[in-house]
Amino acid sequence: MDIPKQYDPKQAELHHYERWEKAGYFAPEINKDPGAPVFTIVIPPPNVTGSLHMGHALQHTLMDVLTRYKRMSGFRTLWLPGMDHAGISTQLMVTRALKKEGKSRHDLGREKFVERVWQWKAESGGQITVQMRREGASVDWSREKFTMDEPLSRAVREVFVRLYEEGMIYRGNRIVNWCPQDQTVLSDLEVDKLPQSGKLYYLQYPVKGSERRLTVATTRPETMLGDTAVAVNPSDERYTDLLGATLLLPLTDRQIPVIADEFVDPEFGTGAVKVTPAHDPNDYEMGVRHNLAQVVVIDQFAKMTADAGESFAGLDRYKARDKVVEEFEQLGLLEKVVDYEFAISKCERCKTVIEPLISTQWFMNMEQLRDLALDLMAKKQKPQFVPEVPYERVYTSWLENLRDWTISRQLWWGHQIPAWYTNDGRVFVARTEAEAREKAGTDELTQDPDVLDTWFSSALWPFSTLGWPNETDDLKVFYPSSVLVTARDIIFLWVSRMMMMGAKFMGREAFADVFVTGTILDSHGQRMSKTKLNGVDPLDVFDKFGVDATRLTLAQVGSTDTRWNEKQVESYRNFANKIWNAARFCLLNSEGASVDSTLLLLGPQASPPASEVLKSSKVDSAGGDACGPSTALHDRWIISRLNRTAIDVGAALSAYQFHEAVQTLYHFFWDDFCDWYIELSKNDVTTEEPGEQRKVARSRLLSVLEQALRLLHPFMPYITEELWMLLPGVGKSSLHPAYAHAEPTLMLAAYPAGNPAFVDEQVESEMQAIIDLISRVRNIRSEMNIKPSERIPVLVGAPDERLRNVYLAAVDQIGRLVRAADVTITERLEAPRASARAVLTGGSELAVPLEGLIDFEQERQRLLREQDKLKAEAAKLEAQLQNPSFVERAPADRVAEVRNRIEDISQRTSQLQQTLENLQ
Numbered sequence: 039m040d041i042p043k044q045y046d047p048k049q050a051e052l053h054h055y056e057r058w059e060k061a062g063y064f065a066p067e068i069n070k071d072p073g074a075p076v077f078t079i080v081i082p083p084p085n086v087t088g089s090l091h092m093g094h095a096l097q098h099t100l101m102d103v104l105t106r107y108k109r110m111s112g113f114r115t116l117w118l119p120g121m122d123h124a125g126i127s128t129q130l131m132v133t134r135a136l137k138k139e140g141k142s143r144h145d146l147g148r149e150k151f152v153e154r155v156w157q158w159k160a161e162s163g164g165q166i167t168v169q170m171r172r173e174g175a176s177v178d179w180s181r182e183k184f185t186m187d188e189p190l191s192r193a194v195r196e197v198f199v200r201l202y203e204e205g206m207i208y209r210g211n212r213i214v215n216w217c218p219q220d221q222t223v224l225s226d227l228e229v230d231k232l233p234q235s236g237k238l239y240y241l242q243y244p245v246k247g248s249e250r251r252l253t254v255a256t257t258r259p260e261t262m263l264g265d266t267a268v269a270v271n272p273s274d275e276r277y278t279d280l281l282g283a284t285l286l287l288p289l290t291d292r293q294i295p296v297i298a299d300e301f302v303d304p305e306f307g308t309g310a311v312k313v314t315p316a317h318d319p320n321d322y323e324m325g326v327r328h329n330l331a332q333v334v335v336i337d338q339f340a341k342m343t344a345d346a347g348e349s350f351a352g353l354d355r356y357k358a359r360d361k362v363v364e365e366f367e368q369l370g371l372l373e374k375v376v377d378y379e380f381a382i383s384k385c386e387r388c389k390t391v392i393e394p395l396i397s398t399q400w401f402m403n404m405e406q407l408r409d410l411a412l413d414l415m416a417k418k419q420k421p422q423f424v425p426e427v428p429y430e431r432v433y434t435s436w437l438e439n440l441r442d443w444t445i446s447r448q449l450w451w452g453h454q455i456p457a458w459y460t461n462d463g464r465v466f467v468a469r470t471e472a473e474a475r476e477k478a479g480t481d482e483l484t485q486d487p488d489v490l491d492t493w494f495s496s497a498l499w500p501f502s503t504l505g506w507p508n509e510t511d512d513l514k515v516f517y518p519s520s521v522l523v524t525a526r527d528i529i530f531l532w533v534s535r536m537m538m539m540g541a542k543f544m545g546r547e548a549f550a551d552v553f554v555t556g557t558i559l560d561s562h563g564q565r566m567s568k569t570k571l572n573g574v575d576p577l578d579v580f581d582k583f584g585v586d587a588t589r590l591t592l593a594q595v596g597s598t599d600t601r602w603n604e605k606q607v608e609s610y611r612n613f614a615n616k617i618w619n620a621a622r623f624c625l626l627n628s629e630g631a632s633v634d635s636t637l638l639l640l641g642p643q644a645s646p647p648a649s650e651v652l653k654s655s656k657v658d659s660a661g662g663d664a665c666g667p668s669t670a671l672h673d674r675w676i677i678s679r680l681n682r683t684a685i686d687v688g689a690a691l692s693a694y695q696f697h698e699a700v701q702t703l704y705h706f707f708w709d710d711f712c713d714w715y716i717e718l719s720k721n722d723v724t725t726e727e728p729g730e731q732r733k734v735a736r737s738r739l740l741s742v743l744e745q746a747l748r749l750l751h752p753f754m755p756y757i758t759e760e761l762w763m764l765l766p767g768v769g770k771s772s773l774h775p776a777y778a779h780a781e782p783t784l785m786l787a788a789y790p791a792g793n794p795a796f797v798d799e800q801v802e803s804e805m806q807a808i809i810d811l812i813s814r815v816r817n818i819r820s821e822m823n824i825k826p827s828e829r830i831p832v833l834v835g836a837p838d839e840r841l842r843n844v845y846l847a848a849v850d851q852i853g854r855l856v857r858a859a860d861v862t863i864t865e866r867l868e869a870p871r872a873s874a875r876a877v878l879t880g881g882s883e884l885a886v887p888l889e890g891l892i893d894f895e896q897e898r899q900r901l902l903r904e905q906d907k908l909k910a911e912a913a914k915l916e917a918q919l920q921n922p923s924f925v926e927r928a929p930a931d932r933v934a935e936v937r938n939r940i941e942d943i944s945q946r947t948s949q950l951q952q953t954l955e956n957l958q
């Protein structure tokens with residue numbers, strides 16, 4: 039058997055993925071079982087402009103683990119990939135490219151510009167699909183979708199028309215969030231509310247026909263030019279006599295009334311507030327209530343309009359602010375200016391301060407949709423959030439407070455709104471222009487220039503990708519999807535909207551479960567971001583440690599916020615090497631053997647426990663057992679551990695406990711399989727003597743390895759496939775029956791479910807007793823600095839007969855693994871005074887007589903020196919902790935590190951003390 043000494047991840051990553059993809063293993067059609075259960079995931083579509091970041095790598099790993107696990111378990115599995123057209127980001131990307139050529143999008147015109155975006159997509163978009171292949175993501179590329187594909191665009195138009203016809207989509211003149219930089223309206227979710235320290239200006243408005251002045255407080259004095267009233271709370275006695283009075287609005291020739299409105303907070307400012315319906319959302323509502331005029335004084339470029347007055351028209355809004363304040367001061371109408379902290383609304387993309395403007399937009403009334411989603415939660419508990427707390431509450435309380443959704447955007451890249459206008463201003467909403475013409479009875483139509491919010495098409499993703507509105511087979515089979523794996527920051531933007539649209543158009547939930555991932559932070563606990571340049575590129579990590587090690591690290595993150603720690607990836611790289619080396623050992627000793635699953639059918643019923651075997655017929659009872667001559671304890675033990683591991687991993691994955699699954703597999707492979715099983719079976723496996731015993735031992739070792747590779751495959755697809763293909767005896771018969779027709783590949787092998795009947799508590803506890811014994815002796819060897827080549831005597835006293843028999847049955851292996859000259863097992867321990875001792879499970883004791891093994895005095899001196907050194911180090915660390923400036927200024931993890939080290943030292947020192955006493 040020829041197998042390289044070193045694992046080369048790149049080699050495996052290169053050729054297996056291509057082979058899997060070409061063979062069609064990712065498509066659900068590979069499953070030929072007509073009764074197979076179905077498992078579906080739709081990918082959160084990355085932006086077409088995007089490239090892989092840690093957040094994607096995390097989500098993709100978790101989705102791939104689930105998909106591979108279900109596929110191997112015989113499910114008809116679909117993980118559907120695709121990309122989002124990402125309206126504004128993509129438009130900006132292409133606009134910037136044009137700028138380098140000295141052109142603007144207006145130079146090209148809409149049609150040419152959109153063509154240019156498609157061209158950009160063909161040439162440079164979708165980098166991420168290449169990177170996803172590197173990740174090992176087993177998505178069905180034959181069903182890849184793009185939100186601007188014609189079938190998906192058709193779904194968008196269909197939904198728009200139906201909601202319009204039901205009166206849920208409407209066009210209206212409303213106050214909206216406007217970004218003067220991006221020149222588009224934004225939804226509330228695209229606006230960041232940020233704390234800002236600014237000023238609160240107290241402006242006085244003269245009362246008509248009186249010497250009195252009414253003072254209002256505002257953070258935006260320039261908007262006073264658009265005031266159409268001043269409002270007070272009706273219960274505010276300070277102003278009762280002014281209700282109905284008229285004010286002379288300074289800097290203008292307009293007169294405005296004093297009105298009463300419950301909305302006014304008497305505690306804010308002076309209790310009298312200026313009302314600017316055209317430039318503030320709350321004032322807008324108040325204006326509607328009181329039928330106030332809307333005077334627009336700021337335009338879409340955040341410049342003052344003609345209605346602001348001749349001396350202000352054309353000024354930038356901040357210049358206008360200074361001028362208003364200056365003129366109020368000159369008129370003696372500026373009462374005071376105070377510092378003031380408030381929340382300011384900024385565009386989440388370009389950070390420009392939002393200008394609330396009245397504009398004609400398309401809106402979606404959310405009442406019915408919201409009730410559908412809340413109903414699903416109340417009656418069917420759908421979706422099931424994992425973790426349930428806090429996300430279920432976050433989701434429902436957001437729904438409860440939902441407002442109308444502004445769905446139009448002033449962009450060119452996106453789904454153009456399917457509404458056409460006649461020359462006389464009538465509007466016709468239709469699926470196609472032809473349909474609109476028919477409805478309008480004229481060909482003279484102009485389509486609405488706006489496009490839909492990108493999230494409109496994303497909301498339809500779970501069914502538009504499956505062919506809706508056509509009643510396709512895919513839709514019947516794969517809707518709803520099983521689970522959505524997503525980040526917490528798009529629960530509102532995306533998760534809730536998919537649930538609402540799914541409920542409305544498919545009559546049921548879009549997905550059963552929502553798994554909300556944790557966030558990967560940088561090593562200082564900060565969010566990774568492009569602007570902070572603190573992101574870690576997953577592709578670099580793949581290059582350095584291999585995809586499998588990275589995936590294992592990411593899978594372990596699960597739903598917990600986690601600081602990125604390269605050491606962790608490194609340790610999983612070492613784990614990959616461990617797997618490689620273990621497999622290499624098995625393969626180098628595989629002559630005459632092959633994987634044979636019948637050798638693993640060794641449960642409690644198959645043979646009595648070691649103690650029983652010993653009682654009836656002494657050890658080594660050849661024959662009589664279907665499983666061949668070797669029915670040693672360690673064989674039954676590894677089979678029990680294997681089954682238990684499979685059961686635990688299955689349970690963990692079903693509950694989305696990825697961390698537990700990784701830990702279980704890691705310890706099974708490293709501790710149980712490598713550290714113990716390989717060691718315990720080494721003699722039988724490596725013997726020069728060919729024969730039935732060697733063949734069975736080798737075959738069973740290979741079979742356990744083969745099962746372990748299956749268990750690991752969803753997490754580490756590359757190394758497991760690479761090794762599995764090398765195992766003698768694997769082939770078509772290893773595949774899950776649903777894939778029996780396929781070429782051999784681990785990704786279609788049956789995932790071990792584990793059989794509780796093969797979990798043998800007694801065998802496990804007996805083996806654990808032997809493991810404890812061997813570990814204790816090894817500890818003593820290292821504690822006492824006994825040379826590795828030195829053969830030592832081992833004395834064991836086991837008053838419990840059953841346990842004594844267990845030790846006796848394994849006496850040769852114990853001797854071999856601790857390099858003992860001889861192992862004496864008796865009922866009562868009788869050992870010389872100068873012995874190293876340890877207490878074992880079940881009341882047993884152990885001693886290693888030290889006379890002649892070590893120089894007592896020399897050893898005592900060595901131990902004392904170590905003790906002194908540790909004490910000095912501890913004193914130094916303690917002093918550091920006493921220093922308040924260290925504790926306050928050092929990073930929290932550094933302080934914790936010092937505390938842990940002190941703890942370790944204290945444990946080690948008491949160990950040393952114990953050892954020294956043994957040497958008295």
Ligand SMILES: [Zn+2]
Pocket residue numbers: 217218219220385386387388389390
């Ligand atoms: Zn902006």
